Amino acid sequence: MRIINKFGGQIEGQLAHLPDGARRQIERITTEALTRAVTVAGHGRHAPDFGPRGAPALAAFTGAMGGAGGLVTALAELPVTITVILHAILRAAEAEGFDTSLPEVRAEALRVLLAGGPMDYDDGINTSFIGARIALSGPALQKLLAKIAPKFAAVLSQKLAAQAVPVLGAVTGAALNAAFLTHYRELAHIRFGLLRLTVLHGAEPVRMAFEKELTALTITK
Template sequence: MSHEDITLPHLPLPAECRAGVDALALRWKKANGPVMALLTRFGGRLEDQMSILPAGFRERAEGVTAAALERAWMVARQGGRLPGTGDRGTLAAAIGAGIAGGAGGIMGALAELPFTITVLLHAIRREAEKLGYDPDDPWIMSEALRTFGSGSPIAADDGINTAFFSARAALTGPALNQLIASVAPKLAATLGQKLMAQAVPVMGAVSGAAINAAFLRYYREMAAIRFGLLRLAEEHGAGPVLKQFATATARPRITKD
């Protein structure tokens, strides 16, 4: 079945598909672990800390993030693999980067970002591979980049970005630059909060290693959900699948008696 088939007219979802979507929705609700819960608790304070940083630093963080996304894309496109391709190897790489970055304060953490982003993209592509997709397919690689546009692991704002491509197309040149430009600011803001979390005294108990491990877990979950939904959408149509996902993840309405 081609990718274009996910835009066919909506049909009622089979019970098995509804159960699959609901399971992914439950994973989305549980994506934030203990470390992310702690970061969420202090999220407002971290936002205040970010606001007092020089504008040049914030712009630099966004520039580093955009450049790191492009570099990670190129490494992946060339078949780059991290040492230890299993999940444990990826976790070890994330923890190692967190330790190195945390030891150097904010500037050390900023210098660590390119490698951390490469590790995260590697983990995201592995989740696609687990669901039977070719991680080297330009379409899948572009969907991997879009995973970084999912709801922030620090502030559950807009959930998972479920806008799928309408066609399998190679993402190169201007289109790639446009995608990176759309993803980089949001990822930079998220990772900027990570930088502050590794620097402010109140977060002293949370090491860079723990933060990186938590981010890895979060984006790995977002990737599993994204590609899981994409697989179900190919089989049953994007409209009903995403509608079921939206219903399953909707916050309960508070009603007055």
């Protein structure tokens, strides 16, 4: 992030130069990619497991390829990045003991994307999800995607703006993709770890204990 800020200028300035058509295209691509990814999410256990280091490396590789040609290739690479990130989230859910073939687990995986990206500086964690459940029927899926896609597309726009920086697109694309995947995978471990604890102890005790720890961390900072 320091390299991007030093050589690429402020991300907000880059975002201002993204044409409106590109912004709409990012949201459309995000919605379509999430829809396809969640459709095949139930087959996650049969997909290759690249391990804790392999997944960020794969994300970095796709980011480098996407950033090499600026915004055009970055847009083409976006569906691959989204799929890789969602796959990493589902792997985290499996590691916490959840069955990713269940619709409610796939819904929770999608909702991890609402937490914001690694380029956002608000490190607050919303605990309102603890104990929440959603049935991923057709209408419910569309409603959930309609809520997630615009917010996630806005986060991805920051990444694409940085990749559009001349010369450094491949470098920033690789670094950002690895950062994004690591960020969302860690959030998924937190989210599904807390959900696992709610099964054992109930939602309210877990919420209270977690918020107590967050308060202690905030005071320490």
